[in-house]
Amino acid sequence: MVRAAGLVKKFGGFTAVDGISFEVRRGETFGMLGPNGAGKTSTLRMMSGLSPVSAGELEIDAIDATANPRSIRDVIGVVSQHDGLDPDISVRDNLTVYGFYFGLDRDIARRRADEVLDFFDLKSRGGDSVDDLSGGMRRRLTIARAFVSRPRLVILDEPTTGLDPSSRNRVWEQLAILKNSGVTVVMSTHYMEEAAILCDRLVIMDEGRILGAGTPDELIQELAGAEVGQVRPQAGQRESVKRQLAEGGHESSEIGAIFVVRGVNGARVDLSNISGARVTYRSANLEDVFLSLTGRGLRDD
Ligand SMILES: Nc1ncnc2c1ncn2[C@@H]1O[C@H](COP(=O)(O)OP(=O)(O)OP(=O)(O)O)[C@@H](O)[C@H]1O
Numbered sequence: 298m299v300r301a302a303g304l305v306k307k308f309g310g311f312t313a314v315d316g317i318s319f320e321v322r323r324g325e326t327f328g329m330l331g332p333n334g335a336g337k338t339s340t341l342r343m344m345s346g347l348s349p350v351s352a353g354e355l356e357i358d359a360i361d362a363t364a365n366p367r368s369i370r371d372v373i374g375v376v377s378q379h380d381g382l383d384p385d386i387s388v389r390d391n392l393t394v395y396g397f398y399f400g401l402d403r404d405i406a407r408r409r410a411d412e413v414l415d416f417f418d419l420k421s422r423g424g425d426s427v428d429d430l431s432g433g434m435r436r437r438l439t440i441a442r443a444f445v446s447r448p449r450l451v452i453l454d455e456p457t458t459g460l461d462p463s464s465r466n467r468v469w470e471q472l473a474i475l476k477n478s479g480v481t482v483v484m485s486t487h488y489m490e491e492a493a494i495l496c497d498r499l500v501i502m503d504e505g506r507i508l509g510a511g512t513p514d515e516l517i518q519e520l521a522g523a524e525v526g527q528v529r530p531q532a533g534q535r536e537s538v539k540r541q542l543a544e545g546g547h548e549s550s551e552i553g554a555i556f557v558v559r560g561v562n563g564a565r566v567d568l569s570n571i572s573g574a575r576v577t578y579r580s581a582n583l584e585d586v587f588l589s590l591t592g593r594g595l596r597d598d
């Protein structure tokens with residue numbers, strides 16, 4: 298569905314996307330995971346036909362997106378990081394007007410508006426003003442809007458940023474159902490849990506580059522081991538513990554007062570001979586993968 302090769306986005310002399318290559322298969326949910334400024338939005342905006350490609354190749358559904366940004370806008374649905382809903386018209390009209398924009402007939406646009414309102418649990422709010430919706434409902438409406446035109450590819454830029462956990466769960470459930478309906482989804486996120494739950498495959502981005510790619514499980518196994526060790530030094534033992542970890546050749550990062558020690562080749566490390574610390578183990582996650590790739594945490598907000 299998507300093929301990018303050496304894709305570049307420049308803003309003046311600044312390179313926001315630095316020659317990335319990836320493919321998105323039909324029907325899969327593909328994620329871009331990375332911290333603020335990684336280049337996720339810049340990449341998604343090029344894929345959405347909203348921002349010119351600076352260099353490289355980009356094909357969307359066999360259309361050359363570098364030459365025909367307008368044609369790709371017809372086959373995709375876009376949920377941008379900022380919602381752009383019209384506060385002067387009702388919730389339902391926000392959807393029908395969007396349908397008109399895609400050339401749907403009046404009746405079809407209305408019917409699609411009702412279908413997606415129903416699907417996204419917003420039916421009872423159809424006549425309300427957008428400003429009366431909660432943050433979670435607003436976000437669901439923005440996502441619903443992208444589906445009005447029955448797109449083959451939906452691009453979601455941070456679908457759940459700023460939502461409370463229960464609204465986030467609700468959006469995840471709906472995205473999981475949509476995924477089963479066969480639509481291809483490309484989404485960005487800086488929530489590793491979201492990436493792990495929703496994405497079939499993902500790329501980890503930082504500073505305009507792709508640092509790792511694969512299924513969540515592959516990335517975790519390969520780069521963090523199945524489990525990571527958490528080493529909490531006793532009072533006054535931090536330096537000693539740090540030295541022991543270094544001498545043992547362990548891959549570790551210090552987070553708060555804890556050293557997180559990654560495993561190798563899918564196995565957890567043996568930390569039984571570390572003295573002056575309490576050692577526990579937990580399942581490895583994508584945050585550990587990011588740490589292993591960059592030496593930094595994923596979230597800086
Ligand atoms: N219109 C612009 N003009 C100049 N620089 C820009 C522009 N848009 C983005 N950038 C820069 O490009 C880099 C990548 O930004 P981008 O918005 O793609 O990151 P992101 O991964 O989406 O981050 P976030 O998680 O904060 O949304 C940043 O350093 C940003 O400041």
Ligand SMILES: [Mg+2]
Pocket residue numbers: 337338339378454
């Ligand atoms: Mg962004």
